Amino acid sequence: MDLFNSALGRNITFVHPAYFLISGFIGIPDIKYYYGFLFFVYIVSVLGNTTVMAAICLDHKLRSPKYIAVFNLVFVDLFGNTALVPKVLDIFLFNNNRIAYNDCLTFLFFCYTCLCMQSFNLVALAYDRLVAIIFPLHYSVKVTHRFMFSMIAFFWAFVVLAVLISIGLLTRLSICGSVVINSYFCDHGQFYRLACNDHFPNYVVSCLYPVIIFWLPLVFILLSYVYIGCTLVKVANVQQGLKAFKTCIGHLLLVAIYFIPLLITFTLMEKIHPNARIINLSLTSVFPPMLNPIIYVLQTQEMKESLKRLLKIRGRPKQTVTKIVKVIAV
Template sequence: MDFFNSALGKNITFVRPAYFIISGFIGIPNINYYYVFLCVVYIVSVLGNTAVMAIIYLDYNLRTPKYVAVFNLAFVDLVGSSALVPKVIDIFLFNHPSIPYSDCLIFMFFCYTCLLMQSFNLVALSYDRLVAIIFPLHYQVKVTHRFMLSLIASFWVFVVIAVLITVGYITRLSFCESVVINSYFCDHGQMYRLACNDNTPSFVIAKLIPFLSLWLPLVFILLSYSYIGYALYKKTTFQERVKAFKTCTAHISLVTIYFIPVLVTFTMNANIHPNARIINLSLTSVFPPMLNPIIYVLQTQEIKTSLKRILKITKQSRMTVKKTAILSKTLSLFCFMLI
């Protein structure tokens, strides 16, 4: 982050506190039950996303461009949940509200990186469905492993650079008075408002990054599905439309559970209680990583088939090992009797 400071000159000194205090959930009635709920959500998220990644890795039939994006989404959900939930539990349940300055910036970086990558990952999956349905004969040419890997890599580069700039400008702020962040993590919006010097660059970033990383992806996804619906209405029968949209149900479900809570929270931001806003935002952060693997396992036929195949192979392997052990014991007993 020294680059941001050196650009302002060597003689400028910023007031950087030793720590920040996270106070988001403090004072909310019966909040301990919510912490237990977060623990359950985190366990389900870890198990579910790990299972999806393992299934895609183990089944060669799932190594397609689409499942490259699904694997990346599961990875992002796993990292995002692991970066956020354990720290939230440590801060509030175990009463460690203070967090060192540098740790707070790292906390912010991982939370925002994973949050924004979820959005762009849904764009990659949306493009995959668009080409698969509208241009099925050209799908193998237009959506290749190399293309999907390049697309996801470009999203990673953009998000990492955007979040680094966001965090970097926080280091240009002086915190002369309060160090209490009224959120459940090191929230950029809450932090830059505490600054006692000019926070205009951070204000601009707070408006620009959501537009580029949330609203534009949502517009692309909505336009892609509008085009899919229009093309299917013009060229196919009702049964064919239903069959085509069935291949999109998992993705549409992911888009719904990711974007609707964000839209509701930001649309009603001025009209809801601060505690309700914090709860809503925290649910927005933890719910999609938990539900994404469940949706893909339940609604995607390829993953269900792959899971059944893996379980069958595992069962057969155990039976083979068991039969081998029995045969070995029988041979040993027979040899002993001969001796």
């Protein structure tokens, strides 16, 4: 960040506080029950995402390009909730709401990187479904392992660069007055509004990034499913059309639980109480990572069969030992 600032002007001095105070959940009645709920959500998220990751790694039948995107999605979900929930519980449950300046920027980086990558992962899965249904004979040519790896790598590079730019602009702000961030984490919007110098570039970023990272992916996903729907309507065999659409249900549920809460929260942001807004935003951050692996296990036949195979393999040594014991006893 020093290189970033020096490139903009060597003689400029920025006032950076030693720490910030995170105050998002303070003052909300009976909030301790919510902390217990967050802990439960985190445990379920860790177990679910770890299970899906293990199934993809251990089962050679789940080595298709689609499951590269699925693996990346559950990895981001696990990493994102691990970056957010334990820190949130440490801040509010144990009253450690003072966070150092650099730690705040680091916290912001990991939270926003994972949140943005969830959006682009859904784009990768939407593209996979689009090609699989519209161009089934060309799927193995158009969606290869190399292509999927390249697309995921491009999304990672883009997101990391975008978040680093926003953090670089934050380091150019002078915080002269309040150091209280009224959110449950080091929120970009709450951060730059504390500045006493010009924060117009940060305001532009806060308006531009949601369009690029949330609205454009959502428009692409919706248009891809409109195209899929129009194609399936033209299919003569209704059963084949329904069978093809069933492969999209899991992805559609992931899209719904990720985008709908965000759209509702930001649409009604000015009309709801600040405490309710903070609770809603925190739920939209932790809920999708918990529900994604559950949806994929329940809605994807390949994943269910994979877990059954893995459980049978793990159960075989126990059965073998039991048979040996019986033989010895005889």
